[in-house]
Amino acid sequence: MDIQTLKTFIKLAETLHFTKTSEQVLMAQPALSRQIKQLERSVGAELFRRNKRNVALTKAGAYFKEAAQQTLDQLDYAISRTRQIHNGEAGEIRIGYTHSIVQTILPEIIKEIRSRFPDVRTILREMNNNEQYKDLTEQKIDIGFATNPVVPKNLKSKIFFEDVFVVVLPKDHPLLKQRFRDLSAFSNETFILPHEIEGSGYVHTVESICLDAGFFPNVVHHTSSVNSAFKLVEAGLGITIEPKGSLAGQNLAIKFIELNKIPQKAQSVILWNEHTENEHLPILQLIRKIINS
Amino acid sequence: MDIQTLKTFIKLAETLHFTKTSEQVLMAQPALSRQIKQLERSVGAELFRRNKRNVALTKAGAYFKEAAQQTLDQLDYAISRTRQIHNGEAGEIRIGYTHSIVQTILPEIIKEIRSRFPDVRTILREMNNNEQYKDLTEQKIDIGFATNPVVPKNLKSKIFFEDVFVVVLPKDHPLLKQRFRDLSAFSNETFILPHEIEGSGYVHTVESICLDAGFFPNVVHHTSSVNSAFKLVEAGLGITIEPKGSLAGQNLAIKFIELNKIPQKAQSVILWNEHTENEHLPILQLIRKIINS
């Protein structure tokens, strides 16, 4: 049984006229007659009542017309939905991200994906860099947003945002009154290292900043969130080094000094697995457009 | 796009093995490869990811498999339901009947139809003989049960039950004490004619019974139901002539005398239109079996 045959049957059931229908579907009348007869045989029911001149639907035919129409509608929907999924216009995209990305560009990306691809469900999961490597490799997520990652060679990556590091100090810190020259002035301070991101080069990057200034940081606190690190700084328990963007929107008694002369930067990186199905290409392109603007 | 192709696709989506699937569906492997490729073209999406040795479903393919399965299930159901309707095993049958049939065989017939053809919806409508002729001709009902009908020649009919007429009298009627010879004894009585059934020969039949006895009945009341006729008889307002079966189950102060010598009988007749679709043939056959037993 052919789909086209069902469509033709429905046309015939509407016109109840073999000749007219055969013209509409661009085939010869005898071919139509045979096709319908064969359909009736394969369904196992008389669908039309013919009396040499008039054609009428039987009860069975009337029912089958409605049912076939429904079936075809369902199939049409399935096909277009399948095509959408193929084109990355539907389905779902699973995104892993580190906490700090939420502070920067992730909300905008999600908003854009939702408006451009309304049929795509975005599944978000906060995870550290290591987990992103693993899930990308196992194709459990489609895109990762990592922070200062050490990218495994089986994954592709692109830095899309770089931020300068700043030294964060309580607002009454004595060194704020002097002109800042370099980080060595803080060699005797106690350090609060921001959120420990496993598998990232983040901690290592901060350490290397200090080492470049000639000392190894005396870390006394590890915090899980940026804000709690700032709270500790405000309370005078130490100082910290953070990307400048982290300070946005807080209202604490802290000050910062930009480290714009050092080579280290806080990097936001997008990660993907090029062996994953390329359905998400349109979304990757969209993201590329956003992060380049 | 062919239905068989969809079935084959689903098999392949399950085995993920062209060669095995081709054996299962009894076709050569290259044919299967081509068929699937053509399916992918007509759907407009890559359904399988092949890398020269392994076959895997794409996201789109996984979705399409589920959707196609649903579609095929729906079509299967539609086909079997269509076939059922064709065979008279499903759908609906519309039955018209006169009041007096309810007294006799109709309940049994309905019960049997329901148990033998559970998927057939029985639509019952009480109507007089004339209405049955009209609705049968216009194919608004499928079967009619009429009482003493004058059958139009475009309809088929079969008498399935004959009842003797009885004269119904109040239990203290003087003539009950004498031996009954013939109806002429009641020539001076006032008559209550039972329910007026339009278009039937019913009234005419009763009249002819009296005429055969040598008088024309003096009708003073027309009643719509058998029971109210009996009530009037009980109250002494007159006598009536009814089929014997009508007396079943009543508990009034009335008596009856059988008219078993006269040729007139109360006839229950089944009517149908042979130009109607023959889907109801199995039901007609069932009814025939019931009324012959």
Place this chain on the structure above:
DNA sequence: CTAAAAAATACTTAATTTGTATTGATTAAT
């Protein structure tokens, strides 16, 4: 009573699909 119309047949032609043989490429085994 004739002509037109509408669906079904008969027969030929065209198109599509299938199968066989083969290729290319990858994995497993000796």
Place this chain on the structure above:
DNA sequence: ATTAATCAATACAAATTAAGTATTTTTTAG
């Protein structure tokens, strides 16, 4: 490391299937 085996794709010929043309039959309209 080389060979054998496995698996899907390609090429071409064969067969099946469906389509078209011409014709027939029956019914309705003028």
